[in-house]
Amino acid sequence: MVRHHGLTHEPAVNHEGGDLEEEPAEADERAPFVSMLNKAEGSMESHSQITRPSHQIPSRKSPPFYTQSSSDACLKLRSVLPEYDILISTLAKNGAWWSSFRQKVQAICQGSYEDLAAFAARAYTSNDPAELGMLVVAYARSTGHNYHLYGLVDKLAIPDSEHSYSAEAMELLLLLAKAYSDIGQPRQSWMMYRKGLAISEVMGLYRREMVSPHLKSIWWAFYHGDRFSSLLLGLPYGFNDAHLGPTVEPYNMPVYPEQRFVLRCASIAGKIIDRNMMPGKPSSASSMLLDELWDECGL
Incomplete structure (x- = not known):
């Protein structure tokens, strides 16, 4: 059974340096209501949570946490x-x-x-x-x-x-x-x-x-x-x-x-x-x- 997952912004992988760059995902102008909810949810988080990306797509060059x-x-x-x-x-x-x-x-x-x-x-x-x-x-x-x-x-x-x-x-x-x-x-x-x-x-x-x-x-x-x-x-x-x-x-x-x-x-x-x-x-x-x-x- 497929689990339900929260909608977040997902970064893209920079293959030249192995770093991660933010890339808009599903919550963009095509989903304004979801974008609004994400912003409202983000405003309730602590400063440390806000400054740290909520999701990352790790590569073998950049080990995940x-x-x-x-x-x-x-x-x-x-x-x-x-x-x-x-x-x-x-x-x-x-x-x-x-x-x-x-x-x-x-x-x-x-x-x-x-x-x-x-x-x-x-x-x-x-x-x-x-x-x-x-x-x-x-x-x-x-x-x-x-x-x-x-x-x-x-x-x-x-x-x-x-x-x-x-x-x-x-x-x-x-x-x-x-x-x-x-x-x-x-x-x-x-x-x-x-x-x-x-x-x-x-x-x-x-x-x-x-x-x-x-x-x-x-x-x-x-x-x-x-x-x-x-x-x-x-x-x-x-x-x-x-x-x-x-x-x-x-x-x-x-x-x-x-x-x-x-x-x-x-x-x-x-x-x-x-x-x-x-x-x-x-x-x-x-x-x-x-x-x-x-x-x-x-x-």
Whole structure:
């Protein structure tokens, strides 16, 4: 079930220096009432709370501030992991799925690739609940059982409304969605994609002016996953293409052939869902239009 999150201004990441710059999010001129509420709420806070940004999107260059609850979460997550040597051995024997996951995500995000052994070595001593949560999911997935740990990770490592959402936390949601899909739980996978999509909207990642390529690519990964999981389950999708502008192709960031192909397929999947959700029998004209779109997509 998607948690409700407070609407706040979200900063964008400056990739040249790793600093964070304030960027207007959802509470702008298009939502004047929400903006007014935010200002009224801010006036009631203490001076220290006002001068400190309420939410930040930390990057690996700029470590996030870890609270006591984060430390407690890391202790609980680390307690379910085996000794380091056993962990690495398990991942080495049964971790081939990681490469497939990263390659699929890379086709959408065009992000950097980190093999499982390198990630495990880095995350094992991490104080970031999201990174440690990813390691727990990777371990559970590699053992072929212990799938109950997915729910524990969702509970402990995904921030609630009182904390900021990091890029690592969003990547953890993507990994959980993939992991649930791999073990034959498409509804749980859909929930993870839908949760990530909703959080991404609150963060304003869908906006064309979003300047962080990494965060924007995370948005596209949730957009793609939500479309195809919704199509699989016969459910409505979570975001309307009309809100993206004249094209669904990424704006102000490199577009690769694989990425363009995947996103076009996701857009067409949305049109198929629209047709399937219409009351009554779909018209032959709508089916012919979809066939033409598939032909244009190169399928």
